[in-house]
Amino acid sequence: MLPGFLLLTDTTNLILGKEKETRPTSLTDLAKQLGLSVSGVSRALNNDSRISAATKQRVQELARQMNYQPNHLAAGLRKGKSKLLGVIVPYIDGRFFAVVIKGIELAASQAGFNVIICQSNEDVVHERQNIETLLSAQVEGILVSLSRSTHDFAHFEKVQQRGIPLVFFDRILLGTEVNAVLLNDYAGGFLSTEHLIGQGCRRIGHFAGPQHLGIYKHRRQGYLDALQKHGLLVAEDLIVYCDIMTLDTGKQAMQQLLQLPERPDAIFSSSDAAVAGALQVVEEHGLQVPNDLALVGFSNEMFTSLTKPMLTSVDQRCEQMGEAAVRLFLQLRQEKGSAPPQHVVLEPELCVRASSLRAT
Amino acid sequence: MLPGFLLLTDTTNLILGKEKETRPTSLTDLAKQLGLSVSGVSRALNNDSRISAATKQRVQELARQMNYQPNHLAAGLRKGKSKLLGVIVPYIDGRFFAVVIKGIELAASQAGFNVIICQSNEDVVHERQNIETLLSAQVEGILVSLSRSTHDFAHFEKVQQRGIPLVFFDRILLGTEVNAVLLNDYAGGFLSTEHLIGQGCRRIGHFAGPQHLGIYKHRRQGYLDALQKHGLLVAEDLIVYCDIMTLDTGKQAMQQLLQLPERPDAIFSSSDAAVAGALQVVEEHGLQVPNDLALVGFSNEMFTSLTKPMLTSVDQRCEQMGEAAVRLFLQLRQEKGSAPPQHVVLEPELCVRASSLRAT
DNA sequence: CTGAAAGCGCTAACAA
């Protein structure tokens, strides 16, 4: 065994205080000390207009001294407002959702909300359970990105009936009228493809994701329309449909396209991971990226700058998406559910890197 | 009284329901409907031993029908238990914390806890504020990974005084006795360095992080001890201290070491990002990895499998760390703060890849 | 086996 543990517990100036288990100070405690009523104290602390500056002073002074901490549970119960915001994501590791959540937490805390995070693990059963959990926690709103296995809407109706604002982001169900923050995935597909065409590519392949999810469907449509606009033929055999988009499925997809009698000279992939896999396969075949075959991915993952060549990719504005979702929630809360559902659409940015920049 | 209950059982295929804003069903509502007392209903739902199976049946039946949702705020207020667990991390994007949080959320939800996430943004001022927020939210415990700018402990004492379990993970302050879940960073440094020595490297450089953080200090110590054990000289000019560890600081550090009269033949870096930067620089200098210069990073980031050559790295058991932190919290809650502070230490795993595997 | 009543800590009518 290595001798390293000792280092972990070296100098100790005894900080852990188990002296006195103090119950948190309550309004009642303060009131007693001051010879005031609880409501008076409450008002003083909430800076109510009709309380003398002098008493406010006194109260706030003592509150600080006695280390008073308001009890949000109690206030929430009374006011019917928990100041809690629920978030459901398929998973939390992975850059996209992590950054979206960063944006959510930032915007929410600015508005005085705490954020409760749930993961559905891409499983609709979990997702249903998450909804229950969040409703029990009395959240004032729910932000959701759907699990991959969600095909119906029933469990969200309960939320709507309660009049709790519900905002979807990124992943929504096609054919539902809901409030949502979305990336313009169509534009992402269109721009990427047009960029490749501009680089002189003529046989552009596509790695497509599951088409019941709007994001993948739209990326594909953008791709198709760009081809059409520039008078290029759409060849269905150049499109590979992947159920999930990973490094490995990207490899397989690339293998498949390289078998074709006439191989593609570019790929627009709906995922960065898949395109990273493709890169490996292409090089194994002795082809040059980007000159023999150009690559564009989607999501602008961190690793796109670490491969060689670096990968061109579409940035999804993750952090803005989180912020926008919170803003939409705050707005819905004002409107008390009277407005029709709306979509906030963010525009993607094409980050051009070496994998699609041909020598001219 | 609202006549709205009936609507709840209506078949509604309207997707956006703005028909009727129904107040959530309460215990009182159920009690009235059943001709029972609230306490009876409460007991039935909590499966209390001294209630007839028959009534339990009846109650639970109606509860489901009326879509009853327990109010955790109210229960929490009454019982003094919120079933909320607070988490403070420096930031949430970046694989390490994201995965730790995944582990936390998983373990916590299994124990019936909801997780409130806060980001300190590496700022001690934020961190203090996060503590206030979480205390107000009446969390039953707090899991923290310190911000980079935290050098004192004052804001945590308040938490201890309240008797709220406090568990640190990964980043702790040296010289404090606290409950913590840690990686054996020392072993990580030791194993990495020994591995490089085993590959025939003799001048091994090190990218060191800020030494007031235990993690970086221990990694460096492991490195030093491994050198010593194998009779290699420690050269201080082979160690570069980086304030933050990014791709760019890694590049700079590598530049610096390549200027030396006698350049290193390996690097053990405290960070993957930095070692990825180093890789780029090394290749610009026309050197071969790993034969001219071998590389080992730390954290086992996803991109370590995407560079060429792939990067050897130390896996930190992120998900286990999250789980372990929750378990420790649950245990402390049982013990009511009578036990001395303890450290749970997880063993790292060296994931050997091409960047450190020399041809034999 | 079940009911009545008290109260968690806070806010907001209504009084004074």
Next chain:
DNA sequence: TTGTTAGCGCTTTCAG
């Protein structure tokens, strides 16, 4: 300007 009172929804004694 302050106090009184009631109650948010739930659990939990204490009595039946």
